[in-house]
Amino acid sequence: MNEEQSENNTNETIIKLEGLSKRFGYGDAASYALQNFDLEVKRGEFIMIMGPSGCGKTTLLNIIGLLDTPTSGKYLLNDELASRISASRQARLRAKKIGFIFQNFNLIPNLPIIENVALPLVYSGYHKTRRLIKASEALERFNMKDKEYYLPFQLSGGQQQRAAIARAIVSHPEIILADEPTGNLDSRSSTTVMEELRRIHSEGNTIIMVTHNPALTSYATRVINMLDGTIDTDIKTVKDSDLPVPIERKTPRKIFKSRRKSNKKKKGKK
Amino acid sequence: MALLLRTHYELAKSSLKRNRTRSFLTCLGISIGVASIILILSLMGSISSLVSTQVSKVGSNLIVVRPSSTRSTVDSIVTELTSSTQYLKSNLTLKDVNTISKIEGVASVSPLAVSVNSLKGETDTVVASATVIGTNSDFLKIQNLSLKNGTFLREESETPTAVIGTKLANALFGTAEPIGKAITLLGQRFIIIGTLAEVDDPINFNNVDLDASLFVCASDLNNIDNSLQIQQINIRTENTDTLAETSNKISEALIASKSGDNNFVVLSGDEITHPAGSLLSIISGILAIVAGISLVVGGIGIMNIMLVSVAERTHEIGVRKAIGASTGNILLQFLIEALILSLTGGLMGLILGYILSFLLCLVTPFNPFISWQILVITFVVSFITGIVFGLYPAIKAAHKNPIYSLKFWA
Numbered sequence: 065m066n067e068e069q070s071e072n073n074t075n076e077t078i079i080k081l082e083g084l085s086k087r088f089g090y091g092d093a094a095s096y097a098l099q100n101f102d103l104e105v106k107r108g109e110f111i112m113i114m115g116p117s118g119c120g121k122t123t124l125l126n127i128i129g130l131l132d133t134p135t136s137g138k139y140l141l142n143d144e145l146a147s148r149i150s151a152s153r154q155a156r157l158r159a160k161k162i163g164f165i166f167q168n169f170n171l172i173p174n175l176p177i178i179e180n181v182a183l184p185l186v187y188s189g190y191h192k193t194r195r196l197i198k199a200s201e202a203l204e205r206f207n208m209k210d211k212e213y214y215l216p217f218q219l220s221g222g223q224q225q226r227a228a229i230a231r232a233i234v235s236h237p238e239i240i241l242a243d244e245p246t247g248n249l250d251s252r253s254s255t256t257v258m259e260e261l262r263r264i265h266s267e268g269n270t271i272i273m274v275t276h277n278p279a280l281t282s283y284a285t286r287v288i289n290m291l292d293g294t295i296d297t298d299i300k301t302v303k304d305s306d307l308p309v310p311i312e313r314k315t316p317r318k319i320f321k322s323r324r325k326s327n328k329k330k331k332g333k334k
Numbered sequence: 335m336a337l338l339l340r341t342h343y344e345l346a347k348s349s350l351k352r353n354r355t356r357s358f359l360t361c362l363g364i365s366i367g368v369a370s371i372i373l374i375l376s377l378m379g380s381i382s383s384l385v386s387t388q389v390s391k392v393g394s395n396l397i398v399v400r401p402s403s404t405r406s407t408v409d410s411i412v413t414e415l416t417s418s419t420q421y422l423k424s425n426l427t428l429k430d431v432n433t434i435s436k437i438e439g440v441a442s443v444s445p446l447a448v449s450v451n452s453l454k455g456e457t458d459t460v461v462a463s464a465t466v467i468g469t470n471s472d473f474l475k476i477q478n479l480s481l482k483n484g485t486f487l488r489e490e491s492e493t494p495t496a497v498i499g500t501k502l503a504n505a506l507f508g509t510a511e512p513i514g515k516a517i518t519l520l521g522q523r524f525i526i527i528g529t530l531a532e533v534d535d536p537i538n539f540n541n542v543d544l545d546a547s548l549f550v551c552a553s554d555l556n557n558i559d560n561s562l563q564i565q566q567i568n569i570r571t572e573n574t575d576t577l578a579e580t581s582n583k584i585s586e587a588l589i590a591s592k593s594g595d596n597n598f599v600v601l602s603g604d605e606i607t608h609p610a611g612s613l614l615s616i617i618s619g620i621l622a623i624v625a626g627i628s629l630v631v632g633g634i635g636i637m638n639i640m641l642v643s644v645a646e647r648t649h650e651i652g653v654r655k656a657i658g659a660s661t662g663n664i665l666l667q668f669l670i671e672a673l674i675l676s677l678t679g680g681l682m683g684l685i686l687g688y689i690l691s692f693l694l695c696l697v698t699p700f701n702p703f704i705s706w707q708i709l710v711i712t713f714v715v716s717f718i719t720g721i722v723f724g725l726y727p728a729i730k731a732a733h734k735n736p737i738y739s740l741k742f743w744a
Contacts, residue, residue, distance in 0.1 A: 126737055131655070131656060131736050131737055132737055151660065152660045152661070154660075155655070155659060155660030156660070158655075158656065158657060158658040159659075160658070163657075164656050166740070170652075170653045171653075172653055174352055183653075183657055184657045186341055187659050187660070189337060189338065191337065231657065235658075
């Protein structure tokens, strides 16, 4: 039973992009960050997206993370059209199912680390005590427990990024989007951060990471090279069947599952 | 929902605490507006309570007839303001007093012919604008007043006599006991036969300060000045039960005697207190508008600070949105922040307003007036101010684009 379920999980497509385009500007000034972009991401993949500046990597990440909307094309998140999801439910998905890691950490400067980490939980409806306990647990994972009540500027870049990763995973999201998480870090901190990401990945999470550093591709299960808004090369280093299996968690995936069921019902009616 | 509100309240509180001085100054703007409103409301409240306690002191069987000027309409109030009450021709005459006194159930009647005149004492001391009240012997009884010395006016006396209030006596003669001395009013000598015991009620339903008045017989006054104006007729009925009946009778009798002219009002009970200084109510209305303006200025202060705060925290808004805040979440966060500012300001204003009105009471005859209505008004007014002036910045914050906001560093 358990095995069957996990087999299902590994084969599951979590993100599907079809003919996705994103245009900036109009008329003569129009330029395309993404052009006719197709991508299918399976649960448990660790995708590294590489490519020159301005080839649309960050735009792609923003669209996947529901922060931006494509000009045309389809984005299916768990078999659900993203354009059909209401703004408030998109926000809830960002809080519960998607974790963002940024190049410049983006911690709120005047909140202590623990409250920064607890921030996504604010928007998924946890009591303050509960939030702080969860945040504290997340920080403990990254050996940052003693830094809980530091303010962001009191920490080194590597520590700040680890706090930011703790924030990204505090609500146990299924997708983690990292935009050059090591871009501002020295090589030692980079290694620590990448080890953390590898650990998160090994627990069955899907990670999509943008990077400029070719040395980091060894962590990935799939490397995509982008050029001018399209995929240039797409190499899978790990077979789909060998992808890590999500560990069972207490928190059920209510949002996705219930939605999928109701979608199926609707389709059946039609 | 309650949990979300609490969380937002916590967020807003912590962000306001970060800018203590700024928050305090913004609150101060609101509190000054609220304090001035409270000051005016409590002033108006204390005036009306002063008059109504006075009427109940005088007695519940009091009826007052006034020349009608339909005081309730704004037009007539403006006319009154521009053409001063003294010149407004009253249609009440001494004949009417006579008519009323013959009505069944009326115990006593006294006219009030108030005019402002210059008075001359014995030693050429002149009081330029003293209130002279032309009345009759019943006045004392109706008003429940007593004399300090001497006797009150009598219609049958041959020489013109007068009774004087203590304040005026002091001003004119330098003593509170001027009995027997003569006073010159409009070229006619009056002998002072009594002094009024101090009343110390400068605001009352007669609209005159009795302590600073000279009382003479209305008939005497009518002999010198043919255009005698009776501003008010005070009537005391025999008993309280027939008050309404008697006032109807008075009204009918007056209309009949004036061949249909109904340009007067017959008031009893609480109605009497109502027009206590229509000028005063106009002034307090204008003051309330001014206070309202200062509240608006305070509200603009809130909006200003909130806009600054939104701009400063653009990046924070971007981060919050990226990690799961919805538009509504951000809207609520900033709206609650504005509400905390305005409600705190309102509370500060409440305290400030009462301190000010207590201070005012030390130098005026009013008593500080506190009612739950004022508390509710304060709360509602500051709540509305917070919503009105906090909404625009909150909407602005909520609709920020997360991608651009993330790139924005203050």
